[in-house]
Amino acid sequence: MGSPLLRLTAHLILGVTWVVAWVHILYASVLPGDGFTAGMLLLVAVLLEVVVLGRDRAGAAVPRSLFRGAASAGLALLAVLLVAPLAWGGAPLEHFYIPLGIARLSSTTVFDLAICLAVAGATAEALTAPREPAP
């Protein structure tokens, strides 16, 4: 396990990366970056935690159920986006907008969010899985 300064830096990087990932997702249409890069950056931050704290302590600090939940939520969102347009006669994955008062949320943003959750959640689950004793 690293020094207190190293641990603090790793935690700070994780926090900042959350914000950067959100920027990638929300501004995917106008700036470089998308849900995939957002997921990759989050994974880098999680791995930094693993390197600094060690696999077991990193897994204890961030509940692994969070990763499974993220991967499941991402895949479920992708399934919804795939079939939802069929309900109004559209093609699978066709874009649509969700009205939010004076603004509207594009299904593309939700698509990027879903990819981020699926990719980051599944890979983080793999990278932080504890080793079980051989049978």
Added chain:
Amino acid sequence: MQLVFLAALVVPWLGAACLAVLPRAWDTRANTLALLFTGAAAVLFSVGLPAGHAPEVVLRLSWVPALGLELTVARDGLADVFGGLAVWIAFGVLLFARCYLPQANAHEGSQRREAAFYALMLAFLGSLLGAVTAGNLLQLYFFWELTGIGSYLLIGYWRHLEAARAGARLTLAITLAGGMTMLVGLVWLGLATGEWSFAALAARPPLTGPFAEGCAALLLAGAIAKSAQFPASNWLPGAMNAPTPVSAFLHSAAVVALGVFLLGRLFPLFHETLVWRWLLRAVGAIGVVGAGFIAVRQVKVKALLAWSTVSMYAFMFIGFSLGTAVGVRAALYAFFVHAFIKAGLFLVAGVGTHLTGKHELDQIGGMARTHRLLAVYGVILGLSLGGVPLTGGFYFKEELLHAAQEEGARVLLVAMLVGEGFSLIYMLRFLHALFVGPGDTGAGKPFPWTMGIPLAVCAALALITGLVPDWMAPVGLEAAVTVVLGYPLDTHPGPALNPMVLTSLAVLVGAWALWLIWTRSRIPIQWWQRLPDRYPLGGRRLAALYTRVADACLALHTGSLRAYLRRIVGLFIALAVIAVVAGAPGVGPLLAAPTSAVDLPTTLALVALLGALAANLAARGAISFALTLTAVGFGLGAVFLALRAPDVALAQVAVEMLATLTIVVALRASGLVTPAGVRLPPGPGDRPALRLALAGGAGLVFGGTSYLAMSASPADSVGEWYARNIEPLTGADDLVVAVLTDFRGLDTLIEVLVFVTAALAAAGLYRREEVPRG
């Protein structure tokens, strides 16, 4: 009516989703929920079941208009028979599982939740219904492989048992291999004919010629693997390590049934090809005799039934191989009757195991004294499968013998008569062992009604189909025959006392006599099991050759990941060399084409990349190797940035950072990193010169392929195409939104699924398996 039918297809998936997320506290209600969903699906599916039902498209969605591909859900007689049987058998089997599963889980020491089991069963049912109602070739393939995955997960339900895991892996490997071969045939068929829908293909005249022969061979490989026919039959006995409800449903009326379903779909196009005629006949003849003989020699109850299934499906393959209307009718009749008879027999075996906790024939016995009702069901079902007169099994075999006789197929006739004899012998053995012979009778344990009802229904159907064979016509069998043949069958050969029937009766009497002699001679079953070793099929030389081939194949599995990687890379290099040497079109001109000049930023980025590459090649330690590899990746990102592709550059840098950290974490977890440095022990067959040659070759192949791909860019860029077509094709006012979801969304979705699957597989490997170093 269409909505009702669609609902029947969707309900199993809804049920699977609900059961997958069922809270642990609700586990005791899992079976009730599963029964509700399955029952609803069964009722909805049965609404409007045909009496002279004409095929109809229930749902049609545009998919790839340029190829004429549509997603269609179609309902016809064939889908009704296969789907209707499957959904009702599923309901009966889940009712059986109500009492069976909790005790079986406890007996096997399984910690798995019942909700997981029922979720998988419902997902499997949804996949099967999707396959039989698929309106086009690729849709069928999608659901076909889903059933394979479902089968793998269900066979491996008791995943703490090595035998269950091994059986699941073997099943997946064989059925997947057959399925991928079939996929090549499906795509070839679609591209060559320009038709992807089954309705359009069935309207074409039968295909002949080299294309038809090749295509038929590829497609039949899928059917043979799925129905566990020779030479792909070994997976079915291994699948018997699954819980009995899985065996009763999947391996009597569902997974193996899909092979016969495919034969029904393909019959109109391919029944006049030589491959169809001779391959199916060969497979069928070997199956009825070989599998029947192997079933006679089994000591485990479910293994006997598994080999019996292989033999019975071989009968159906023979029916289709004849290429005649009578043969088709006989094969479909056989499928219909066999489905509930075999499901019932598996349930009988399951009750025996449930009451005694035993799995072998000589351990269970005398149950007729303690469970008379079970004995009645068992005897009806067993004698029906054995082909005793006035049972459904007798009539389906007579129909097939009659069809073969009409066609003059004497070899098939003899094979089926021998198979018929074997079926009676092993069924008599099964019944005698379970109900008369010595062993654990399960005395004092009740026979639950939830197990009795499905058995009673199966036994009743076995009797009814024997006493009134024509009753199946109005519930869809004739409609199914009409779909396959393309016309109604005018003649209906009913049961009559003719020379063929008399011959069958003589064979049955002879088989019964042989069984009596065997039991009285007290020849132990082990003698029969050693017979193939004493007298191997094809002689001792062939057996020795087979052993040498098997040993050579096993020797390839060194367990060394580096060895596997060397072979994969070597194969890619070999394929590339073959393509260049064979003069693949366009390679020469592209290699000679002038390239454009490189600007200063790109040049600087390339220099940085090459510098990092040189440092990487000179690196000695594993950590410095990983860090210099990262520098190479960053250099590549700089090149992308210089080429004005910031999105790709960002993804490159992010993935590179992730890869470096993953390597560091993996090295630390591997224990290879010591204070003295990193030791990487050499693996088997590891030679520096070979590594250098493979690395150089791989670099040339992948670099050369990239060069060729970029040189062959179309004049019209894809970005310009998107800009022109966004409005007419999608109606979107935002180019990026339309590209990300409407144009590229499906592609991204599939990539993400592949990524997630790989990550989860890696997690599973790391958590549970000891991977040998090397």
